[in-house]
Amino acid sequence: MPLIDPTIVDLSRLQFALTALYHFIFVPLTLGMTILLAAMETTYVITGKQVYKDMTQFWGKLFGINFAIGVATGLTMEFEFGTNWSMFSHFVGDVFGTPLAIEGLMAFFMESTFIGLMFFGWDRLSRPAHLAVTYLVALASNLSALWILIANGFMQDPEGASFNPDTMRMQFNSFVQLVFSPDAQAKFVHTSIAGFVAGAMFIMGISAYYLLTNRHKEFAARSIRMAAVFGLISTLAVVTLGDALGRLDDLLQPTKIAAIEGLWHTTTSPSAPWLVAALPNDKTQSNSLEIGIPYVLTPLITHTFDKPIPGLIDLESAAGPHILNGIKAINALQQYGTTHDAASLATFQQYENDMGYGFLAQQNAPNQDLNAITPAEMPTVVQQTEQETIPNVFVTFWAFRIMMFLGFYFIGLFAFVAFFSLKNQLESHKFLLRLCVYSIPGPILASEFGWITAEAGRQPWSVYGWLPTFQAASSHNVGYMVFSLIGFALLYSLFIAAELYLMFKFARLGPQSHDHAAPVAGTGASPMFAKPGFAAKSWE
Template sequence: MDLDIVALSRLQFALTALYHFLFVPLTIGLAVIVAIMETVYVMTGRTIWRDMTKFWGLLFGINFAMGVATGVVMEFQFGMNWSYYSHYVGDVFGAPLAIEGLMAFFLEATFVGLFFFGWDKLSKVGHLITTWAVAIGSNFSALWILIANGWMQNPVGAAFNPKTMRMEVTDFFAVLTNPVAQAKFVHTVSAGYTVAAVFVLGVSAWYVLRGRHLQLAKRSMTVAASFGLAASLSVVVLGDESGYLSTEHQKMKLAAVEAMWKTEPAPAAFTAFGFPDKEARETHFAIHIPAVMGLIGTRSLTTEIPGIDDLVHRAELNIRVGISAYDALQKIREAGSDAAVPDSARKIFEDNGHALGYALLLKRYVDDPRKATPDQVAQAALDTIPPVAPLYWTFRVMVGLGMFFILLTATFFVLSARRKLDAHPWLLKLAVLAIPLPWIAAECGWIVAEVGRQPWVIEGVLPTAVAVSNLGAGTVLLTIAGFTLIYSVLFVIEMKLMLKSIRKGPEAHPVPPPATYRAEADPELAALPHAPLAAAD
């Protein structure tokens, strides 16, 4: 196996995935915020809320278009760069992607057009239904994508078929209700809501600092602070659920995130700070908080969390079991027909087939895992350790930023309740400076989820190193350069459109003076058919 191709293919997918994920959270969150604003408009009839819906809806539309353009590329990569992956698990992985395209993407894309061009053609309630359909569609899109991704983290409801050499669905309901997928969905969606809330809060604070569009900005800040506080609190709670599920389904990821080299007595401590050293198998200058990791990871004070060294030993045992499964699989395939399959081979595969993926880890070093040396087995077991230091630090950056978002939104929530949103200019400047931080947190979360799964593309089933297409290094390098160039151009276009729209601000609608003022100032003017002030506000 050409490991350069594996590294290049992973790099290409990482670049396109991380770039695409710049747009996903804002799309998910902003769609809901816009729907909330239009709901208030329909309930109150106050046009300021319609102006807010149109303005933030325009920014949503720009972001949505870029998200669609970059998302399509990722789906093509499964077939181009990861052809064996597509063959091996396409029966399972393809179904959620297909449903996402048919149910969610078409729903969202269809109603986006009605949202922008239906203001004068639909009733207020009809347009509101359209807006909520866009919001629901964006969340459904995330649901199906994360069901597929959650299955990669915890492959349930499927079994390996020796005849077809593929994973095949045995229980689609189990795939849909996969606890890892559900936890990832609610956690990711809450993170998207936080991204959108901080974005709206920061842009609105910028308007307040410059004394522009104050009515729109202050109302937007109130919505963003309330929505963002609820979302950021949800991210923490749901992130705790993800940590608990990792203890059950992805023990090595949890141990790497915590840089827990040795199994500690229960309940395990949480390492608040330290410097992981993979070579020395220790974390230097570690600051521990007693019992916290045990409570997060096991919800108990008596259950151990295995350390990295223990998990490597378990992986080595699984590799040896997997070799026997691989040997039985070869005998089954050589038999040609079910009747000719030796009973012993069938029995061995039924008992040990769950560890077949561990035998495939040896493909990096030897074509036939049955011929692997003890040193190669030991090295393959060590390969199950993901990059510890990057996981350790990205997780802590993500958690630290999450706590900051809670404080930020809570502060503006209190200021909004007291009607003092513009009382502290330094807080408004802080909100503006905080705009990029949710994206950093979201990207860190994605890195923890995906890098933490390595060396598996399907946890415990299919190693990343054997899932790639048989491509030349030059081909992959060329496509990386092409994607980098195209995505850089798209990023510049996106930023220019967003900044231009923000600088321009919402459409100006002149507000007529109050009826009482008109009557006192000019009786003839008072008789003209002006709209009431409440409708204009």
């Protein structure tokens, strides 16, 4: 395959990362708020208390704003696979497109339909019927995440497909293996519950603002209690399931785990430290600063006390035989494409599983021709390719730690808020309430850094072990890529501005049924006429 200009590849990666990170601002909130809305409405149906209906309708309004803008930011991403990643789409389109098509035809349409009934069916449906609709919205939102993460899981661990040398594409073999890929299932549960944390923090933070400004106190107290308990349980689940996902990565993607841990050399000692902080240097393949906790790394990663953990330097060297086999596979595949002889096909099938390493070596071959590599040049080509088999360690290491540190912070925050809320002492802890307000973006940031960990840690592969990222891009010119990148950045920034404006506007207004009964403290006016910002009442 002819190689794409590296600048085009970098711009394509940057554009997709930009659109994905923008879109993922909205996804966790959608996933989490649907579950909490269902819980609130369930309480309303069981108890008949009006405050729980108010909670469902008010938080549902903010959910609707987030959902609408999330849809707008997500639509373009699927088109990017065809426009900017045409080789990827050709290579794995039969497999990768299946879960995305199911997501659109089943989950997205289901979600969009029932959201309409949820918003406009309060006076047209019975309480149980409307509750069922809300649960269906929650189910559809999480089903949507399931199918998207099944597609992503295939990129991480390509289950359910095999390469067809006659079509030069991955052939879809098993729907069951694709859907029940361990990586896809673990990633789905981890990501969805991370969304629950985001929804809980969002509701808890806005409710804390109401308590700080002495508004909608009963509404806020019930909302914050439910969100804090739900958030604590969800955060504990995220940490536990994250450990399970890390164990899978240790088995399937050892380079990712080694990069996450900043581990350059293989360790066999049970006293090996887990690095709290470090400054990995990809050029020198060492850490210039290390702060660690001994006796933690081995049981954390391997769930044993004596199993060795391979380091990045040894993993580089271990890739050498795969690269040699991959070069043989690509050369045999090219010969088979010309002659269709049985001998070339047999040679290809012998080395087929290492084919991706042959693609990876192509950029280091003379004139990008693997057949042109002489015996004298082969060691240099292999060595250069070995160095490209590991991800950016600094980015992967710190993206993971930011996500993890935020997760443990959330556990503490939710625990304290839940404790004082259950004891009806929360209003006397204003510093804690302020922390809740300022922590609203935290779970979304943690999700963003989790995505960076997963995707940066998979490099240099777009499909792990089969298709390098630089082979997956489309052939565009730099001007087109720069123009589209700037256009997307501006458009998505407008979407975020619209989201923030609407969210702030309706959060300041508060639940409408309380507006006339609860004037803003110190003003005698309805909250709808309060000054913008947090000026309704001093927090001191």
